[in-house]
Amino acid sequence: MIFGVDGELHRRHFCIKKRHSTSVLQSSRRKPIESEENDMSQEQFTRKLLQIKDQNINNFKVLDESRDALRIYADLSYTLSVCPRCGKHEVVKNGYKTVNIRIPNVSERVAILILRKQRFLCKQCGHTQIAKITVVEPQHQISRNILHGITSSLTEDRTMTSIASQYNVSTNTVSRQLVALGKQTQPAYNGLPTAICIDEFRSTGNQMSFIAIDAQKHDLVAILPGRKNKEIKEFFLNHYDLKNRKKVTQVVMDFNAQYQSVIHEIFPNTNIVADNFHLVQMGLRSLNQTRVQVMKRFPKDTPEYRILKYYWRLYLMSYKDLEKSKTQWFSHLKDHYTQEQLVLKRIGLSEMFTSTYFSSHTIIEAIRNRDYIAFVKALGEVENVSPQLLTTLKTFIHKRQFIKNMTNCLLSNGPVEGVNRKFKQIKRTAYGYRNWTNFHYRIQIEFNIRVQKRGPIRK
Numbered sequence: 001m002i003f004g005v006d007g008e009l010h011r012r013h014f015c016i017k018k019r020h021s022t023s024v025l026q027s028s029r030r031k032p033i034e035s036e037e038n039d040m041s042q043e044q045f046t047r048k049l050l051q052i053k054d055q056n057i058n059n060f061k062v063l064d065e066s067r068d069a070l071r072i073y074a075d076l077s078y079t080l081s082v083c084p085r086c087g088k089h090e091v092v093k094n095g096y097k098t099v100n101i102r103i104p105n106v107s108e109r110v111a112i113l114i115l116r117k118q119r120f121l122c123k124q125c126g127h128t129q130i131a132k133i134t135v136v137e138p139q140h141q142i143s144r145n146i147l148h149g150i151t152s153s154l155t156e157d158r159t160m161t162s163i164a165s166q167y168n169v170s171t172n173t174v175s176r177q178l179v180a181l182g183k184q185t186q187p188a189y190n191g192l193p194t195a196i197c198i199d200e201f202r203s204t205g206n207q208m209s210f211i212a213i214d215a216q217k218h219d220l221v222a223i224l225p226g227r228k229n230k231e232i233k234e235f236f237l238n239h240y241d242l243k244n245r246k247k248v249t250q251v252v253m254d255f256n257a258q259y260q261s262v263i264h265e266i267f268p269n270t271n272i273v274a275d276n277f278h279l280v281q282m283g284l285r286s287l288n289q290t291r292v293q294v295m296k297r298f299p300k301d302t303p304e305y306r307i308l309k310y311y312w313r314l315y316l317m318s319y320k321d322l323e324k325s326k327t328q329w330f331s332h333l334k335d336h337y338t339q340e341q342l343v344l345k346r347i348g349l350s351e352m353f354t355s356t357y358f359s360s361h362t363i364i365e366a367i368r369n370r371d372y373i374a375f376v377k378a379l380g381e382v383e384n385v386s387p388q389l390l391t392t393l394k395t396f397i398h399k400r401q402f403i404k405n406m407t408n409c410l411l412s413n414g415p416v417e418g419v420n421r422k423f424k425q426i427k428r429t430a431y432g433y434r435n436w437t438n439f440h441y442r443i444q445i446e447f448n449i450r451v452q453k454r455g456p457i458r459k
Helices: 002-050 144-154 160-166 171-184 229-239 260-266 276-295 303-310 312-316 339-347 351-368 372-380 387-398 400-407 414-429 436-448
Strands: 057-063 069-076 091-106 109-122 128-130 195-202 208-214 220-224 250-253 271-274 328-330 335-337
Touching (some): 002 057, 069 091, 144 160, 144 171, 144 436, 171 436, 220 229, 220 436, 229 260, 250 260, 276 400, 312 339, 335 339, 351 372, 387 400, 414 436
Parallel strands (some): 069 109, 195 250, 250 271
Antiparallel strands (some): 091 109, 208 220, 328 335
């Protein structure tokens, strides 16, 4: 009875020990599997973080031993069965070659991928080959992601030095990317718009260059290093046939440019349109020069001199925009006046100044309203004006057909002036350009490559 009990107890004890040993064995078998899964998941996380899609790169290991950069170690290996030279199936693995690849920064830290690339040897012909990778171009150390980032940064108003500092490359690398990208953004020369705005701008050094843009869409049509009529004519005749050039019916320009003689040779069916803003500027400049001439007749300590000097903006304002009822304090006169009183009080100092003031503003108002009848009427009523305004009016009379074309449309050189402002900003950011080709490439990249902007992603 006791033996039976002891035997039963012994059997129970044996079963418990057996179960315990089995569970320990099972747990010991599960640990390598779990650790292997953790290693695989960690590799996938590292691969996603570094944006590496090549599945042949494995065994990632990140070391943060130094402050200058994060170093990621990995292996590149796969099976190569056929020799690319002789075509025999006697290719064996023959060690590794370690290369350093620069990849985009991780958490504002410079990142270097230290990759062991598999070396293959053909026993038949002795040819040696290194495993190929898609992260970087052959025989290069800068990853494709960095090159894409440099391309995106070149579309922004940034210096090449700041771009090179961000992506851990030299300025020469950024310059090479600029040239390569600039060659891909050249215009196709497959057509011309119906309306064109032309102007000139200061490019490299003190050189003046020519620019033409689409008056409607504001796209670049031509950028030339020079502004001579011969260069402009050769460019359009060599790049566009007569059929395309006949499509241009309007060319907007100012009177400073001497392009009138060659425009009709290039575009047979075009009408030259005067720039509205330039005409207004010419009239106001003549009035301002007359004001300065009258001001210099008086001593500097007189009220007449102080009014004409310190309140010059009131004389350039349209008469209908002057305040006529509400007085304000004028510190240089130590008295209260309305703007109309102040202007009328001093234009009466000279009969010529009075006539110049009203005649110029009448003509300017007609130009702003694009009213050709009112413009011609104002020209006929001009009498006893200053020599400065008289010179401007002679130019208006000589170019009256261009002004008439301006009144029949809504075009102006405002878009091309905005483009010139962008050119100045590009030069200012780069502290000027000495090379016309690089300047031209940067203009083409910033104007022709559109990168969609998006706001911050918060969730």
